[in-house]
Amino acid sequence: MGRKPEPGEICLKPLNAFMPQTAGPHRVRNGAYEEQDVTEPVVTENGEGGDATRRDFIHIAAGAAAVGAGAMMVWPLINSMNPAADTLALASIEFDMTKVQEGQQVVITWQGKPVFVRYRTPAEIESARADDRAGLPDSQTDAERVKDGHSQYLVVIASCTHLGCIPTFGTGDYGGWFCPCHGSHYDTSGRIRKGPAPTNLVVPEYDFVSDTRIKIG
């Protein structure tokens, strides 16, 4: 509302805008209130002048406070959609490694996703390390994917990095996993060797809280 009103248009200005302290009929700027009859004591004191009213600091401040209030009201509604305390409490789980036999894997659920916990045989570990230098699509050494002192255990998220199917255990050309959906082959370190998957099976954040217990997440 900062532009000048057209003639005849209802003017926003207070009745006595631009009114000097003189009597007699007034021609108010822009032709507003042309019928103004000064015999009617319309106001008791001078009003604010002209366009300056529109840009007054106080109005900007009040408007800014209104925007702030709006944000303060909207933020808790949006934040309430973030994970709640009970979801966050299950953000990490612990697992007893003695449940896995050598040469076998166990599938557990973490944060709603399946996770492979694989106890590798020495032969499997050997073949994984031997391929460290091979031209891998997603280059990573076996040591980078296991924990020191516990290299026999491999923990990976059981989701093929192509489109998310669960790979089958022990099949495929590299002895690791094979994804039946589109034919991705993973080796005994969970690295992608052949097929459409772009990256290695994801190793989640985990730690050994004791010799036989890991905490994932």
Next chain:
Amino acid sequence: MSDHESTYVPKTGIEKWLDTRLPIVRFGADYMSLPTPRNLNYWYTFGAILTLCLVIQIATGVILAMHYVPSTEMAFASVERIMRDVNGGDIIRYTHANGASMFFIAVYLHMLRGLYYGSYKAPREMIWIVGCLIFFLLIATAFLGYVLPWGQMSYWGAEVITNLVGAIPVIGEPILIWLRGGPSIDNATLNRFFSLHYLLPFVIAGCVVLHLWALHTSGQNNPVGILIPKDRLKKDTVPFHPYYTVKDGFAIILFLMLFSVFVFFMPNALGHADNSIPANPLVTPAAIVPEWYLLPFYAILRAIPDKFGGVVAMFGSIGVLFILPWLDTSKVRSMRYRPTMRTFFIIFVIVGLILGWCGAQLPDAPVIGNFKTFILIDGDLNSYLWLTRFATLYYFAFFLVIMPLVGLRETPRPIPATISEPVLSGAAAMTAAAPAAAEKKG
């Protein structure tokens, strides 16, 4: 005051493009420049406050619905999960619960304003009728919502009120079973109440659009109660923005302060402790009471000894509002100039408060002191039962008897010719120049 000419002129290219295809900017600009009577007082801010209440209830309600589980097994626990585990859930839940109370405080004051200034009279009958419809939908929404937490009051309140449907002769029982989805209030009932509770606020929003459309068609009333002719527009009106946007904004902030006191410091003050007890169909609470805003209607229900009669009276107390424009025979709108009617109105407000108070009391309890007088028909005279009956009598008499009669018989005070007159001339405002008759054509 009739529709004002659109004064919006699109400036930029986008504005011009949009204006010929979907003139929403024009609509907004015209709304903002709408000539509004200059003499509106703070009673007129409740419309904006109510719009805010509706927005707040819908926003918090949609978020709550993301976490709430409408099953008898999990409803109570899901609400407590919202209170404890969901981020900000406790504030959102209390905002929604206390928001209902605030909604009713505002709606009652809004309606009283309408009564006092004669905003229901011609040519504004449709605004009033749509408003009554909104009020009825609001009560329905509140009732449905209160059942959802599945506390003792939720369950037993639903039991009592749905049982009323069964009081309808002949068709009552089948309708009751249809309504509940079974012989008693159970999962089927809770699930459908949740669905309807989600639906009705949007029906209310649609009615609000109609309400505002009717308002803009017949024009905003004002405390003097006279219509503003076209030639007085410039003198007697100001544009809605910024004069009333900011005034409404200020009133909204004061309202939010009251709202915040409840939500943050005494969130359960307006509720009932029994609703924090999980619903038990085998145990009835010591006293079944609805939320405070339904107490007057609950009182009227219990005042009539016959069950179906009580139902008719309760719905009739809302129904009588719909025909109000034709009950009032006065040519003068605003009760500022109707001193006799104003007295009856003040009594009506007090009676309304008394009815609310009675709704929370046991019917046999004595009103004054602890003594018994004599038994009148079916209860002691000094009992809430009879106080409620007298109050109910006045409630209906106010609309059905007093309004028609007083309108015909009273002598109103002289009405100013224009809005600006009482504003400008102060003590000399009331000239004899404008008797009620001159305004009749308005």
Next chain:
Amino acid sequence: MILQTNIRAMKKTLVLITAAIGLSLAAQPALAAGDKPKPRSGGFSFEGPFGTFDQGQLQRGYKVYREVCAACHGMELMYFRTLAERGGPFYESGQASPAENRFVRALAAEAQIADIDTETGEPIMRDGIPADRFPSPYANATAAAAANGGAAPPDLSVMAKARSGGADYIYSLLTGYAEIPEGLQIRPGQYYNAYMPGDLTPFMPDGAKVPPGGFIAMPSVLFEGQVTYDDGTEATVDQVAKDVSAFIAWASDPRQVQRKQAGMGVMIFLFLFAGLTYVSYRRIWKGVAH
């Protein structure tokens, strides 16, 4: 005259709004004579707009709940991890998350939780973890009622919200087992409590003064030296009753203190916002007759 009218109108407005609020606040069910005695004040630290919980009291209260009340009363809406939320009994400022709080881990591990063996599917009992709920003493409501003479001990999760009077009421009730008034006929399996709501008129001889209070199915359970507090506080019956009432009040609404503090901020903001908007409003309307 306009000014007078305005003031009169404003007064009327204020009176009406106050009356409306007064009505809404006063909408409590009527009390028959002697229905519900006013509870004694427990002098709790969390009352009032600036109240906060005393973490030591909450810890003591939890111990009382666990050692005395949990034998019969469940708290099924409480999780062990909630104990470590900010403002709760075992919150530690350095903790990574409530579920990883060391005290809560230890307390949860003390509890035995019914679960299913992941490999065989057999029902087993295992050590608790923070994400578990508080275990209930009874398998279901029917078992609870059967073991307690037909009256199931109510769940305490939200007890401070479920009784008017809140923590004061719970405290008064626990210490309200008074001398049995003369002439009162006690029903078997019921105990007289001076703060229990009820109407004892049918159980007193005609004409006798009806004592306040009512019958409760729970006998007095607190006695001296029942609990040994780790912080050395003397475990008098009064102290134990206050501590467990405070704990129940916290468990009923764990976020109340944070909410009150947020509320203070909101009120201050709204006050300033109202001031700004009022000045803006006056500026806009200045010189415009209305």
